[in-house]
Amino acid sequence: MGKKKNQTKKAAASVRKLERKLWCRSYLMKIAEFDGATIAPENGAAARTEAMGTLASEYHKLLTKKSSVKKVKDLLDAVESSNIADEQLCAEARVLARDQHEALAIPAEEAEAWTRLTCEAQAVWHKAKVANDWASFEPYIDRIVDSLKHQAELMNPKADPYDVWLDQHERGLSTTSFDAFCAQVKDTVVPLVHEIGERGQQPDAPFAHAHVPVEVQKALSLDLMKLVGLDLADTTLAVTEHPFSEGFATGDARIATHFYEDDALSNVFSIVHEAGHTIYELGVNPAYAFTSLEGGTSMGIHESQSRFFENTVARSRAFMGPLLQVLRKHVPEVYGQVSEDELYRAVNIARPSLIRTEADELTYPLHIMVRYEIERLLFAGEATARDIPALWSRFMDEYLGVDVPDDAHGCLQDVHWSGGSFGYFPTYALGSAYDAQYVPAMKADGVDIDAACAAGDLTPVRAWLGNKIWQWGRAKDAPELIQNACGAPFDAHFYCDYLNEKFRSLYNL
Amino acid sequence: MGKKKNQTKKAAASVRKLERKLWCRSYLMKIAEFDGATIAPENGAAARTEAMGTLASEYHKLLTKKSSVKKVKDLLDAVESSNIADEQLCAEARVLARDQHEALAIPAEEAEAWTRLTCEAQAVWHKAKVANDWASFEPYIDRIVDSLKHQAELMNPKADPYDVWLDQHERGLSTTSFDAFCAQVKDTVVPLVHEIGERGQQPDAPFAHAHVPVEVQKALSLDLMKLVGLDLADTTLAVTEHPFSEGFATGDARIATHFYEDDALSNVFSIVHEAGHTIYELGVNPAYAFTSLEGGTSMGIHESQSRFFENTVARSRAFMGPLLQVLRKHVPEVYGQVSEDELYRAVNIARPSLIRTEADELTYPLHIMVRYEIERLLFAGEATARDIPALWSRFMDEYLGVDVPDDAHGCLQDVHWSGGSFGYFPTYALGSAYDAQYVPAMKADGVDIDAACAAGDLTPVRAWLGNKIWQWGRAKDAPELIQNACGAPFDAHFYCDYLNEKFRSLYNL
Structure with a gap:
């Protein structure tokens, strides 16, 4: 021995x-x-x-x-x-x-x-x-x-080359399993989007496009980062073309955002989204520093963390109080008269649009499907790069019913393909779907998510995620993490139920 | 063959x-x-x-x-x-x-x-x-x-260890040669500073401490960088505690500055100073990319470039027109009523002070001598770090006649020692002295420096420096560059003459 x-x-x-x-x-x-x-x-x-x-x-x-x-x-x-x-x-x-x-x-x-x-x-x-x-x-x-x-x-x-890359980004993912997921989600989302367009009343939210100077948005962003639980000694806020975040080491994970002066809420949700990624990276067991276990385990799990903060927390009715408080502190002239209900409706407007990163929670997975369709055609040799602009227009029309005015608002909008990330977009849709399954598990474990959101103190939420997901770094793969966290394998029906319930209630359908 | x-x-x-x-x-x-x-x-x-x-x-x-x-x-x-x-x-x-x-x-x-x-x-x-x-x-x-x-x-x-480091930073430099330089400069500067204190009339320049927001100073800085000849595609402006610049590669050399909202002129001269370093790095022969010849040849030559832009150009009477134009564009409420003469006097106030980087051209070398004295004592084993605060107070009193209120404004002010740069400060004083010798050589070669400054178009100045200094990267050492540029070895009397002439004229002595 x-x-x-x-x-x-x-x-x-x-x-x-x-x-x-x-x-x-x-x-x-x-x-x-x-x-x-x-x-x-x-x-x-x-x-x-x-x-x-x-x-x-x-x-x-x-x-x-x-x-x-x-x-x-x-x-x-x-x-x-x-x-x-x-x-x-x-x-x-x-x-x-x-x-x-x-x-x-x-x-x-x-x-x-x-x-x-x-x-x-x-x-x-x-x-x-x-x-x-x-x-x-x-x-x-x-x-x-x-x-x-x-x-x-x-x-x-x-294996099919595209399947190899799906599996690289999310262990166990394949075209077969993602096709099934898409079919299920499409069956829920497409009729919902259609009904909202036909019968739903869109709220009037002029405050959402008030002019907010970059410097004000920067200060607001730092407060938001603190609100969701980041320690500013562990992170930094930089400016870039396409918002992203990156974990560098224990004690160093950073956010880069893009400010639009006529759309401050865009940055608000980018910040909370990237903060979710960042908190995950910072929450990995510090004993894993400098080893193969440092960092997040997969793209889908990573996205489930960012979207948990962005949607489950920051777009919940309960969080409107703390969010409004930060908005009022930095932009009192705009948010002084906005109510929590008005803000809740405004940040949850579901409407087909051109830009994935600006898309609402409901139409978001359709943007992913557009990219997935194109990637499959490219990998199958049924299309080349030259065909992409036309394919983009076709699928955007098919899935979302919108006209693409130019490539900057179409197939050039995302950085991912330039970095070689194919088979990666599907993990974005999975992330949100994982979230919908975390929620009942978290509640069963005694975490009152709404109370934490309303109090603007996410400590119990972070404790659960830290315990079930973050601390493990790359030591466990996605399927094992989900099984351990939720007591069952991944199941998309939680996500479909969540979308149905949230958006039918929002639009009185 | x-x-x-x-x-x-x-x-x-x-x-x-x-x-x-x-x-x-x-x-x-x-x-x-x-x-x-x-x-x-x-x-x-x-x-x-x-x-x-x-x-x-x-x-x-x-x-x-x-x-x-x-x-x-x-x-x-x-x-x-x-x-x-x-x-x-x-x-x-x-x-x-x-x-x-x-x-x-x-x-x-x-x-x-x-x-x-x-x-x-x-x-x-x-x-x-x-x-x-x-x-x-x-x-x-x-x-x-x-x-x-x-x-x-x-x-x-x-060799004496301190001499080894002097030679590392500036080939050929030794305590013997720097002692001689110091003696000569001290003989010029100390009586001059004394006379100014006794008989010189200090100008009244309240505009120098008007409040200028960071964002305004940023925009102003970018214009200044362009004015002295930087292409913004080759550089970037970042924020730090202690202004510095760094060359990374052909096409990439950067500036980091520190903004004080109540002292916009501090940043103005930091920017022009660091721009000088940056233009030097960017002016190295691009064929030297990825080789041992990339970058500046020595600290003294580097400092001669930064100080040429900071002092010879940007503190010259002739440059006040273009400088005032930039200041008026960004801070019209402060600089709208300031005349070129008033600005010239304000940016050339000679007065003993605490902070090296904020020191005027005349008292600057005395700050270097304070550091040089302390470094020599440390290397001779006649002092340890514990003695530094007291030594700092003593030498600041001896050379500049000022009281040091605390270490932040004393021996903690500079980043250099923390990075291991001992024997480095002397090159800062040499840089300015080289400049004074470049000027007559440049003029003899037909460059009308004043005309270039007054026109706000430094092309002929940059052409001469580029030809004589920048292009050579590390291919030539400092003594060879000076000999080639000036037709003679380094001689400190140009510097002493320059200081005497400039400051006697400014203060009517």
Whole structure:
């Protein structure tokens, strides 16, 4: 036993040294990427691409070189053959071995070329979006899809390439399961949207588009971040084209937002959304620092956290009191006379629209389906990048009944494809659906969500999420987390019931 | 010949691959450092220290490992024995060989520990300055000085350790030469400051302390940056505790400033100062990208560029027209009624003060001498960190006749020591002295500096500096650049004459 324990200790020390080196590269890539998306000057893009390409190649080589494979195998063997109950170490070995297995399928040169391609594509997308110039960005999409298909074939030659990427972003997800989810959600949402359009009365909310200067919105954002539970010593608020957040390390996870002076509520919900991601990253067990377990486990679980804060909390009737208080503090001339009920109606207007990130909770999944349809056609070879603008118009009409005026408000709106994230959008729809299943589980565990929202003190909500989800980092996959949190596997009917109930009540249907 | 050319080509390709890897680490260190000084959250410091320590250790190992030493030696041999006249390649080999030679003196573990120490010390200094808490920062100074002395002994066991660091920051500089410089400058400045105090009439300039909101100062700063010749696609403006700038790559050099709402002119001159550094970095020959020749050659030359823009240009009588135009555009209510003469007097008030970065052109070198005296005592073992606050008070009284109210306005004011920069302050005084020697050389070459300043179009000034200084990057050392630019070695009497003439005229002495 003593000998085995010693072997495990030695193997662990060796693997943790490797994990620290990998962490360092991943941290620096994120720092450089965040820099690129926020404050870096335009002409620094080539240098950043060079550095990121080098980092990606080094990361890949470090993870896949023979000695690293041996180290991880030794640790796996050691923890499996010994009886020591170090759960963290077992999880580290397992997660790292899987990362390694997947990376081994991709040659180092391809990994580096991939990073360079997406780094360049993001800079091109940024300019293309501002200039409404799809043509300049189009060739990157074909190259990205080709590369993703090739990588998927290397990782799993037997599977459909698109399924491989769905599974990468959310373990267990496939076109079969997502098709079933879409069918169920569509059956609920499409008639609801139709009924609202026919019979629902839209509220009049002129305050939602009052002019609020950027500086006021910044101060308001910091108060909101504190209100939902962020410690400002752990985070920062930067400005970018497309709101996002990123976890860098224990004690460092950040938000980047976009301010529209004639739409302050857009930023309010972006901030709360990104705060959800950020709180999740900051809530991971600090003992996981510098290991393979740091960070969120999957895109769907991540999105379930951001949307929990954005929708379940910040768009609930109960939260209107605390939210209105912050709005009144910073924009008294606009929100002084607005009532909680008026605000509740205004932040829950359900109406087909062009921009996914601005979409309401009800029509949101339809935006995802538009992207999913296009991604499947691209991966099936039934469409190329050139077809995307026309497909976009067709599906937006089909799902949402809206006309797309130009590519900037259409297929150029999202950053994701430029970064190589295909098979990723579906996780956004899943996130909200997970939330609807968390709620009854949380209530069964004694958490009074409405009371916490009304009090503007989300401590009990954060405690439940922290305990069930955040602390585990990458140590557990999505299906296991959901099973543990909810006592059952994922089931979309909670989501459909929630949407039906909330929006039928809002629109008196 | 053909064979030798081929050998050179092969050796060059091999060295450039190494240079690119080194560049990548140096770029990432700067990105992480800039991030830390501008937008990173407080609690991210430990992770940044971890990443920077790893980068420093890897940089050092890469540069000094046997195969790298051989590569550089092979290239040096090849360029020396062949007749190919590739000046850039020769300079690359020479500069890299020197870097390598110096790095070889320091063990990799010491290089890494050094980076971790200064990274940590900077975070501690930041908090200490805000809290006026010298005690928390004090132990770092002793550790830093000990490490610097040890490193100097390793690099050059025969030399005085402080001389080694002076030479690192400015090739050829020593306590002997800087003592002589100080004596000469002191002889000019001290009586002048005294005479101004006795007989000079200080102008009344209430506008200098009018309230100007941060947002207005930001917009004003961007206009100033453009006015002196920066392309905003190459740079960015961030906010920090202590203004600085940093060159990252061809096409990416940035400014971080500090806004005081009751002292907009402080930021105006910080911006122009940092713009000078930034334009220098951006003006390096783009063919030097990713090589050992990228960046400025020395601290003194760098400071000569920043101070040329700050003082020779932006504090000249001729520049008051364009400067006033920018001030009036952004702060019309304050600067609408200010005349060029009033502005000229206000931005050239010479008066002993507490803060180096806010000091006027005349008293500035005395602030440097205070730091130089203390650094020499620390390196001579005649003082430790604990003595610094008292020494600071003593020398500030001796040189400037001012009382130091607390450490935040005294020995905690500068970031430099926390970053390990000892022997660095002297280059600040040299920078201004170089400028005074550039001016007659520039004029002799036909550049009408006053006309360029008055027109608000610095093209001819930038052309001369670009040609004589910027383009050479690290390919030439300071003494060679000065000799080439001025046709003579450095001579401090230009500086003394300039100060005498300018301030006697300003104060009618």
